[in-house]
Amino acid sequence: MIRLERRPQASRLWAAATPLVAVALTMVAGSALFGFLGKDPFISIRTIFWDPLFGEFAWYYRGQLLVKAGPLILIAIGLSLGFRAGIWNIGAEGQYIVGAICGAGVGLAFYPAGFWFIFPLMIVAGAIGGFAWAMIPAVLKVWFNTNEILVSLLLVYVAEQLLASVSLGLLRNPDGAGFPGSRNLRQYEAASNAEIIAGTGIHWGVVTALLAVIFAYVLLSRHMLGYQIRLAGASPRAARFAGVRPNLLIVFCLGAGGALAGLAGLFEVSGPSGQISIDFNSGYGFTAIIVAFLGRLHPIGILLAGLLLALTFIGGEAAQANLGLPASAIQAFQGMLLFFLLAVDVLASYRIRLGSPEAA
């Protein structure tokens, strides 16, 4: 009989090894899946994991990797602060949209002026937009003890309606022949988030994501506020005894998560995407939840997880295009990754015992 036995202390070795084991198991199970679909498993895996980095067209894919990983990491870092404290912000997608609308709105308000401060001002507006959208669940939770999971999630759909409305109305391109969608910010230099080094995919959002990783790392491991966040997540009652004010943490964690999601939206709309349109959002806010957990809510882990997930997106698209794999197979493959991670994760806190039952 196989049993799980709780370890007296979580294993650091397993905690570090689980992502690697999970990726390896995903490759094995994914190979089987692709094999059943009649594709060469080896080539499929190579197309997803190897070609984007080292293949013939790697010069293109590598840039795409950072473009995709940047917003994922930025949002996931913000979410992880709340998740560490037991505050479940599920609505990053909405905060991302509102950040993009606010940032783009500020930029477009100055069109066609060319002041130097326009882009910095857009950054501030994007952060404030995401922050303000996240304050709705925060304030409702503090005052009325509502559930932040539901409120933040439902506000995503409100934000999507808002996005559709401004694309058709307030922010619609006056010179766009009536098509929905705003002016393209990439063609408006003062408001454009261009690549910092051409061809690498590095734009200001990627830089901000790296700064956020460092900031979160220092906060969680060296700062009192980070300690209080971990305390509140590990044991709310002990946190109150220690003097942590729960409402302060709710406002901080939701606010920081919203601001970072808003920034991600702003950098996306002024860079890779270029314009506000009805289908501007592409699920980064939800995928970032997976990234946060894949990275074990640790800043460095999130950095690696963001890159890994971006790789499966890009490699997955390549596999769809080149090998004719169905999109649903790629989604199943990404699902496997999360599944194996959570399954293997159990080994960090528990050990497997074979033999007779015993609860020591």
Place this chain on the structure above:
Amino acid sequence: MTDTLLAVDGLTKTYPGVVANDNVSFSIAPGEVHALLGENGAGKSTLVKMVYGLVRPDSGRMEFAGSPYEPASPHSARASGITMVFQHFSLFEALNVAENIALGMENPPPQRKLAKRIREVGKAFGLPLSPDRLVGELSAGERQRVEIIRCLLQDPKLLIMDEPTSVLTPQEVEILFETLRRLRAEGTAILYISHKLEEIRKLCDRATVLREGRVTGICQPSAESVRSMAEMMVGSTLKTPSRRPGTPGATVLDVAALSVAPASPFGTGLKDVGLDVRSGEILGIGGVAGNGQDELLAALSGEVRVVRGALRFHGNDIGNFGPVARRRLGLLAAPEERLGHAAVPDMSLTENALLTGAVREGLVGRGFLRWNRARAFAKRIISAFDVRTPGPASAARSLSGGNLQKFVIGREILQRPACLVVNQPTWGVDAAAAAAIRQALLDLAAEGAAVIVISQDLDELVEISDRFAALNGGRLSDARQVAGLTMDEIGLMMGGAHDLAPGNAAA
């Protein structure tokens, strides 16, 4: 039926690095109350778990009611007629009493029938309990009743009780003993684990003493003194806490007309509580579990803010101060629940030292943590209070109850409080560790601190307090000098306990 109900012969159980039980043998006769004595880590729990089918021995054998007994699980142990009341309750807080009891039974009757049985058994054994109440709203003492009633409903041949009286008042203990004696008269054997030697002397027919996994003696408790049994258990002479008589100084903490609404619908609020404690004195607060102890601690620690004027510390109003501000002034507290309140189970001892030590020990500078100082503080607690652990990086969860308690109390005492409030300082702690904690509290008072000890262990309160007050239904009696106070008077002060007296319960 044979003369021996349970015979344990040469049980050995080894865990990596430890021999938990080494060739342990003892026997229990039907209708015998048999005590299992030993310090924390002596192997009592492992032994009991083997009897209850939770752990399988490496070698040795057991016989129950004349036939070989090899329980593969608690399920088969219960089927054979062995039930157990654990020290740590295994109850679901979101379910009510009857539902919890049904979950632990092999063939639970329908809820309505069960509720009736719970009332009957509760009444018959002096353990009143409403089957409809949510366990989450019950006090520790009431939760234990749920566990006991669950066992009694299954008509056990052998009842194992792990530290059953640690949350009961003398009156409740008397009722429990009455229950157990009645069970004994019916032929039920009881395996009784306790650190309270006086109880064992009163109740138990025989005792098996364990030390470091081996049986070091079998005695007849009524023929031994508390001291001789304690020494058998510890393996050396035990020193009783010594107190230096002194005159109390100025009033440190003054509580007047303190009322706090209950934290939950079934909780006990504080009603017009008044007390004062002076420098160099220990004020003992007794009372049955769930009469406002947690609420009083929360109001004093700052977890719950109180109205202006209700709390004065050195004459200053601190009612609206939070825990951090109160610590800065020197008002420190140690709650009853070690895991999840006084300490975080999954955090290291260093991080747990930071939990309350941040302000007074200077472990934080400009918002940044000083890990080296925190680690040094944790090490200081570990060495000063003899906490048995590999080091400050160990998780709090990995420590035994007694060791973690020493760490929690030590953490507060080392911060040199002007006033320390502790709730249940020695709950579930072995005799040697309990003596060390009491001595530390006495020393703290002798150095000039004001100490408030909230406890349900009246022997402890009488031993260390200068003055005594009792909580009952959220009201605090007037404090009286302990010298000259009799147990009967204490019982009267605890007031609300009278309706639990054996005479009423049997009616």
